[in-house]
Amino acid sequence: MTVWPFVRLKLRLTANGLRGRPARIVLFVMGALVAGFFAIAGYSSFAVPGVLNSSFGAELTLPLGGAALVLGWLFLPLIFFGVDESLDPARFALLPLTRRTLIAGVFTAAMVGLPALATLAATAGMVDTAARLGGPAAALAQVVGVLLGLFLCVAVSRAVTSAFATALRSRRSRDLAAIMLALLAAAIGPLQLIALAGAQRADWDTVASVARVVAWTPLGAPYSIGLDVAAGHTWQIPLKLLIAVAAITALLWWWSRTIESAMVGTASAARRKTAPTTRNPVELLLFRRVPRTRFGALMSRELRYWWRDPKRRANLITFSMVSLFLPVSATVSAGSPASMSLLVGTLAALALANQFGFDGSAYAANITSGVPGRTELTSRTAAHAVYTLPVLLVGAVLVGVLSADPARIPSTLGLLLAAYGVGLGLVLPLSVRAAYALPESPNPFAMSSGGGATKGLLALAVLLAAVLVSLPVQLIALFIGPIWLWIGLPVGVAYGIAGFLIGSGVAADQLDRRMPELLATITPNR
């Protein structure tokens, strides 16, 4: 039993997903273009040291660039894209396959995809550099290194998303997992700060010593093998190969463990016995001080769902961490608080971009009860705002405190709220028109194939549009000087509310006309 049936299955699933769906094909082509751009840009930047015949440059670029790629494969699926779960190992649970065959097959199939191809093409630039610096022997060693690096990238993304998914699924450990996820997200910030600081000071010796250390970690080891051949350090090669292979093996072992517990875990997970309650059903559903109406019911259900649905909770937690960390890193590195506010406010609104997709076919209940579009959208936004507004407030306070200028807090909050409102105004119509089905997988990071590209492109489009729409507020903030500190909050709030009202009006109108069509797009194919 070889791995080829898995690869063929993956290709067949991708092709069937595209067949007869022009929108999917367009997205796929755009994804391919982005991947192609990434591949060419990566190849050229990794080939530069070779062309310049600079072995010092190569010793910096290859390990550090390679490590950045591995980290990208680690973080991006968790935060932005999710993983393509069309070959979910759990689906093979009933087939007579050994664990070794299954892991090998699913792992190989995971490498058949645009991200992996783009990574391979980009790192091929390293082979170019190794060949120019050290001849065919170095090139050959680097080919091995680049392939090991690709295996490492794929293994790390699979193992980590799968481990998080398992952890988030079990009630016992999910809080712990949430905190770990938050820490992972938060770890991006310091890395970015260190990189920025190093580049700003042009302190290449420090960077070189970092690169030398990284070359001995699993992150950089596979990528520096060719250079060792070129430099004549042949004794290092077996050690580095060992490091890389050991890391890949460990990751695959970890992955297979979590897969196994995921396969049997859902059936045997201990259900928490809860004591029966004597409270009335309505009291159980509604939060205190929420009106006992249709609006209140919708809002309370959304509030509970943002916490109880692992997909939404993962979304909420990552957003909270990113939105607390961005202000801090922007203030510490003396970046622009205005553009930071724009990014954070829009990111907050983006959580609602596929709000109906989260519900899936359950949304049918709201259609058969005849909920008007306006009530539907305002209640959902209200529930989301309950979670988001405190986070934005804390972000604004952090900016004020860290920059030792508390007077900036209200105006920063104003900018954040303006961006949030404008973002909502853009996202709500999109959530009705551009909804897509999420797979019914227990993995909160799972995307149907093509879903990741949709999500990424939508986010980019909304971000660009938000920049344009909130330009007036940004300009006012920039040019009127100190008065902004006083009027920033009311102006920002008014701007945000206006953006929200316009967008939600358009969206409510569309929703009233398109409810059945929306239901059809968010119902996962059975």
Add this chain to the structure above:
Amino acid sequence: MSLRGLVKHFDTRLAVTGVSLEVPAGSFFGLLGPNGAGKTTTLSMAVGLLRPDQGQAFLLGYDVWADPPAAKARLGVLPDGVRLFDRLTGPELLAYHGLLRGMDATTVDQRARELLEVLELGAGNRTLVVDYSAGMKKKIGLACALLHAPRLLVLDEPFEAVDPVSAALIRDILQRYVAGGGTVVFSSHVMEVVERLCDHVAIMSDGVLRMHGPLDQVRGDRSLEDVFVQVVGGRVATGSELAWL
């Protein structure tokens, strides 16, 4: 319920081709058909979940696609293959449906408790609906459809995955509901249930309504199963194949 010439295509496949059907008020109506006959598609179009390519659907005299709020207010639906908001507990889900229908909180509480007790789901049960068994999910779905005391119930496969005791309970509830003047339309492919409950039946296959009318008229002096197999066609016995089994 009255359907007039409903047509639905999926891509190029014709799922339902011109279904016209009159369901008399106060009747217990069974829609029969093999898997893939278009039962779910037809019922989805009738209750406003799937927009028909052609045709009209009237519920209690209101056009579902021209005046949805009026039609939906008098309708209770149990869809099949559709998830509930299953990360709520049973009582929470009922309260949600009740308030969504614009009922006042006291009535919701009182009726929800009664339904939970009768259906043996437990008024104080704090298990999430996602952790319910398949049969319990059907029962809570039925409770959601009944909560606002609609005049018309449209149920898609209400007896699937339900254990015999619960099925008997559901049958009793539905018979009482019809005796009180309500109308029930449900789909099934279990002949015994339909034969026992319904006074009107319709048989669908391949998106076409093959037969409909009062049960005795459709059945004649044969069993409903014989009529069904004859109308729908298809083989019911193996020949020389599968000898290895």
